[in-house]
Amino acid sequence: MFFNQVGKMALGSRLRMLSERMTEDAQLIYQLYQVDLRPKWFPVFYVLSAGQENTITAIATAIGHSHPSVSKIVREMVAGDIVVERKDESDGRKNRLELTPKGRGIAARIQDQYLDVNRAVEEALAQTHHNLWKALEEFEFLLSERSLLRRVQQQKKERESKKVKIVPYEPRYREAFYSLNEEWINTYFKMEKEDLETLGNPKEYILDNGGHILVALYENEPVGVCALIKMKNTGYDFELAKMAVTSRAKGKGIGSLLGRAIVEKARSLGAKKIYLESNTQLTPAINLYQKLGFKKVVGPPSPYERCNIQMELELDNPTR
């Protein structure tokens, strides 16, 4: 059958189809009990007969419809002499609803129908191994905890991050090192004098001074970079800097992979303390640094204008 082939992508369709099948039968069931209601009136009718709510919006929230839907249903029910409307005296906006004598008659007669439908469904469910009613409840709960979208996003991230490789810098990544950094700097700030020099000459400014650069490859394309710059006479061993991930490769966990790799690199070089400068506007970056264990500090004055937060990470007793 179609659904078993397509898989879970079609869960929505499958639910819709079963639902349609049930409402079709519902139509006939009302006839069976000679209850002069249309299935789509039922939720509204139920709330009114239970005496719970009696204004359009309140009913809509109670039954999980939009208010225009309730508005239309009520109009039909008024035409069918099931419900009467009357303006609220103290609040002229509200449309108070009430069952007519005919409506109350139906409410009495429908009790047997409730009973029989409940029993019929329960009898069917009792024959199943996986109870549909309970399954719906559980699934609805799971989705309210975390939406399907977020669950899929996470799967995507997990799958794609497996395709990310972190490799040491090589001269052929010089262009990428520049442009990846330029991309984010120009999005949020503007390039400064220091940027042009350091980014243009990573070998001279970073590697030759005892620093390191890691590059993240996705399908063999450089999509992220990060550098460790040697620091002297500051109490820090390295500055974590020039961290950049292209927006094209978002949602693949690249920042996190790169961050963990660069910290690991520092650790393997015997570093005890690393430092970084950033800007609080860059929330995802700050979140990442916190996850890596960095704590806010007041450090030495920065040459960069865009720096408004400084952080450090002690490696003697790493948090992770």
Next chain:
Amino acid sequence: MFFNQVGKMALGSRLRMLSERMTEDAQLIYQLYQVDLRPKWFPVFYVLSAGQENTITAIATAIGHSHPSVSKIVREMVAGDIVVERKDESDGRKNRLELTPKGRGIAARIQDQYLDVNRAVEEALAQTHHNLWKALEEFEFLLSERSLLRRVQQQKKERESKKVKIVPYEPRYREAFYSLNEEWINTYFKMEKEDLETLGNPKEYILDNGGHILVALYENEPVGVCALIKMKNTGYDFELAKMAVTSRAKGKGIGSLLGRAIVEKARSLGAKKIYLESNTQLTPAINLYQKLGFKKVVGPPSPYERCNIQMELELDNPTR
């Protein structure tokens, strides 16, 4: 929450709502993968990309939609450059469909999406006790075996048959005995001379000759009757006759209750063999007689025109 209060009557609504919630997310998921498809196109797209079917009606049956639905979806997909149409050469009615290069590109890119969605849903389902996917399958199967309507009908019958009382004839049921029989005779045939006499004078024609009459009461109203008429010199003890149930009280199992009661009565009177006459047009009646154990026989000639079948039941060795 609403659904737990209303109970299983709202199963249809609940399914519809979950389905809507899922399709909303689906929209966003397509965006996430930059797949230029609308969720409602998906089933058609899937069938085409799998190379299974490629005409409107065939796709419609495969995915369980109506053909106009597929027709409209295809029109949209053509506008979106996903699909091209071309007339079948040998059969001018058929509209052969094919993915465009763009469509094939999407088919390739969507693979990852299948994977992630499947995993996301399966991961969620794994956290539930009642698996929604399997529950749907089981429930769909149960409904295909016996529809919800029939299940409800049965519950109704069971509940209502408990309110039916079978009591012996009393003079105050004389009117009912006549009119209940008149009702069905006039619906299918017409009243004959014998009917007028026997039905008008049950005491004289039936009871005083050693016969018996049972009356079915529903909410203290007579809704069915049935008689045992003493037979002599025929090899039979009684004729089961004048069985009538008003159409107003259909679907309450009254015929069955009355039938079993009258057979029981005959048995308690020491009868060995009962006889009856009927007409094959009255299928529900014939079915009932068969359930009670009656077998077709060729009996003595009947005084009634409408009789075209004769049956007997041996009580020495009752089937039930």
Next chain:
DNA sequence: ATCATTTACGTAACTAGTTACGTAAATATA
């Protein structure tokens, strides 16, 4: 007391499906 905001609800237009119906081509039948 006045003005801005929020709330209640109706109307209009849209969506994703449906059924009903018509037409042309293909197939079956006399």
Next chain:
DNA sequence: TATATTTACGTAACTAGTTACGTAAATGAT
């Protein structure tokens, strides 16, 4: 070979919901 039936599919109109928007009443803030 002519005619009836079936099949494929498009169009129109309907259904049960939605979102978008407007208006009047109530409420809150200055």
